[in-house]
Amino acid sequence: MEPHALLAPPNFSSLATFCAKIVQNGPICPILHPCVSLRPTTFRALLPGVNWPGRTPAHLKGTSVKLIIAAIKPFKLEEVREALTAIGVRGMMVTEIKGFGSQSGHTEIYRGAEYAVNFVPKVKLEVVVAASMADQVVETIQKTAKTDKIGDGKIFVLDVAQAVRVRTGETDDEAL
């Protein structure tokens, strides 16, 4: 027997299949129902380190975690970060982007020649949060990034099919 095989965890595949079935078919124990949320992550978190067979069933995908994409004015980034941190957002991705919306472009002059700046610099914020929190995040970004002037940006909310924490393999809102 090779050494690493000795260290391998016991085979939970049968238990896993069982749990997956529960997930697929909904709660089987009514007593359990009010106290425990029966999303797949709840079960999987009970048994960390397990290689779960298959993926989350399609009809449940994207219901637990939301991706919020916001394009905002660059100088508002710090304020928005503080506001989001304050309401409990624990991570975000930020990209410097250029684009245009209703603000459209504007013209500048370089060495006496006028030229159109078609793409305006913005900051793109990507925040992934539990679905329950999404509305609050959107509201916070909207209120904080607002200057009442044209070009304040846009916010989009998308369903996330799956989220995985690389370090532990936790998924969806457990991974956030």
Added chain:
Amino acid sequence: MKLTKYLPLAALLLVPTMGLAQDEAAAPGFDEIGPYIMTTLLFMMAGFLVFFMACGFAMLEAGLVRSKNVAMQLTKNVSLFSVAAIMYWLIGFNLMYPGDGWTIPGYVGPFFSQTVLDAVGVAPEDAALDYASIGSDFFFQLVFVAATASIVSGAVAERIKLWPFLIFVLLLTGILYPISGSWQWGGGWLSEMGFSDFAGSTVVHSVGGWAALAGVIVLGPRLGKYKDGKVNPMPGSNLAIATLGTFILWLGWFGFNGGSQLAMGTVGDVSDVSRIFANTNMAAASGAIAALILTQLVYGKVDLTMVLNGALAGLVSITAEPLAPTLFGALWIGAIGGVIVVFTVPLLDQLKIDDVVGAIPVHLFAGIWGTIAVVFYNGDASIVTQVIGIAAYGVFTFVASLILWSVLAAIIGIRASDEDQMEGLDTSELGMEAYPEFSKG
């Protein structure tokens, strides 16, 4: 501890030495060799200030080209200086300062006459005691010719191939510039006529500007610069570097103009050098301020690249006569240089003459203005002679350059292909980038 305690001791040590010196009665006094030493020192110090202008040009041009052409622009700058240095030894220096060795008196000096330095440890009686050492003079003049070539490289940037450019530099620094330079500074026909160009508004800057103009015309604009009758600006990659370059040029100009006094052996001469420093600085400042105010008024926003060009145009304007004007004179002469830049940069664009760094407005147009402005403060200069000089340099340099560029274009081609220009000369010609970790500009 005070050093004065040791003075008697020092005197004791000195006495025998002084006695020995008196024995060698032939040794010349300071009155005889002082001016030679001081002027040589002036040439060496002014020379390394002007040498540093090569760095100034390199930085200015690197900052004003797009990032995909920066490594190429730097390559051209270091190469052109080196080519100029070798050509000036091989042909240029003696062709420009023929002494009695003219091939056609007053017009063309000797070809194939290399520069020979003073002997090692030259004795006073063998040195040019009324002037300066050959080494210092040669070095001081050589850094000027390099400045002329740098002017060309800025104008033709971003689309000229490296090797044809260097061949042009070789001929410009070895032959064209020395021949036209000899007409004035070599004691040729224009200096006989009374043309006045103290440090080279025409001899150096306009010559560079004319050669650049001819190059830009033969070469054509950068790909995509003029589209559908509209000017498409191509903002420079690094304005911090461009500003550094301008300040370095400003610093180097004290050597450029100050050293052109060509003497520092008397109270009058050394005071004149300082007078030139002050006037030179004033003209740069007023050129910058003129461009600063004008761009705000005309375009609604200040354009830093124009302010930088304005300072340089002020410097070029005062170069033909940095000594005679008062500080106020230097102020208004330089300011007009700055005004010229703000109005002629867009004018060239309208003519579809694509001058990347503004070399033609700064060096040619302000150079012409500076040469004319000589008559306001220098009573010996006449407007007619000044115009003859400007025209002579213009016709000779422009026509000769136009021919050279056209021949180069016909034989080996001077313009980088559209694809190479799109990719950037850094990768297409050098296979390297100035800023490899950044995305393409």
